[in-house]
Amino acid sequence: MTQHQTPASPDFSAPHPPPDDDSPPHDPSPVDPTRRRRPRRSLLVAIAVVGTALLVAALVLFEPWRLITRSTVDEAAPAASQVLGEGRFVDAEHATSGTARIVELADGSRSLRLEGFSTSDGPDVDVWLTDQPAGGDWHSYDDGVHVSLGDLKGTDGNQNYAIPAGVDLSRLTSVVIWCDRFDVAFGTAPIRIA
CATH class of the missing domain: 1.20.5 (Single alpha-helices involved in coiled-coils or other helix-helix interfaces)
Incomplete structure (x- = not known):
């Protein structure tokens, strides 16, 4: 009688030997490249x-x-005016030149006159009268008393700015071209009212 042998079933619980090559194990989950x-x-x-x-x-x-833009304003000098004080601009944060004059008109009103004036353009630039000395620290002009005469009309030319009635000019010593956004003076001019 012939005995029939059945082949042994594989043992799935035993660990599998590592593959012979160095390839990474196969991940059967699909991969979305996006x-x-x-x-x-x-x-x-x-x-x-x-x-x-x-x-x-x-x-x-x-x-x-504004580093490359310029604007010129050429206003006529006030008629029949008396000069109360004047000074030449000195550079601060930007090159600034010209003359600043405080004048009194025949009707008693006063005005600041900028002549032969030139400075750089910038954001939020104003004209001030201050009690700080001209040529001082660029950031110091808003520390003391100052009177704003309004926005700078132009980077170049001859300009007039009305001084409000009641301003005590004897306490103010300089004209400042002031950049309010960055709290720096572009240029200053000494003004001493006699």
């Missing part, structure tokens, strides 16, 4: 949005085009 790119794409979009916002903020705050 899924791995999404975090990177989101990061790039976020960086682009933040970068654009910072650029816009810098343009609004600094107004860099």
Whole structure:
């Protein structure tokens, strides 16, 4: 009688030997190639949005085009005026030149006259009378008494600014071209009322 042998069943509980080659184990789950790119794409979009916002903020705050823009205002000198005091501009944060004169008109009103004036353009630039000495620290002019005469009319030319009635000129010693946005003087001129 012939005895029939059945082959032994494989033992699935035993550990499998590692493959002979160095290939990584096969992951049977499907891989979506766009899924791995999404975090990177989101990061790039976020960086682009933040970068654009910072650029816009810098343009609004600094107004860099003003470094190359100029404007000329040529107003006639007030008629029948008496000079109460005058001084020449000295540079501060920006090159500034010309003469500042405080004049009194026939009707008793007073005015500041800038003649042969030239400075740089900038954001939020005003004309001030202050009690600080001309040629001082660029940031000091808003520390004491100051009187704003309004926005600077132009970077160049001859300009008149009305001085409000009741301003005590004996306490004020300088004319300042002041950039209010950055708290710096563009230029200053000494004025001493006799």
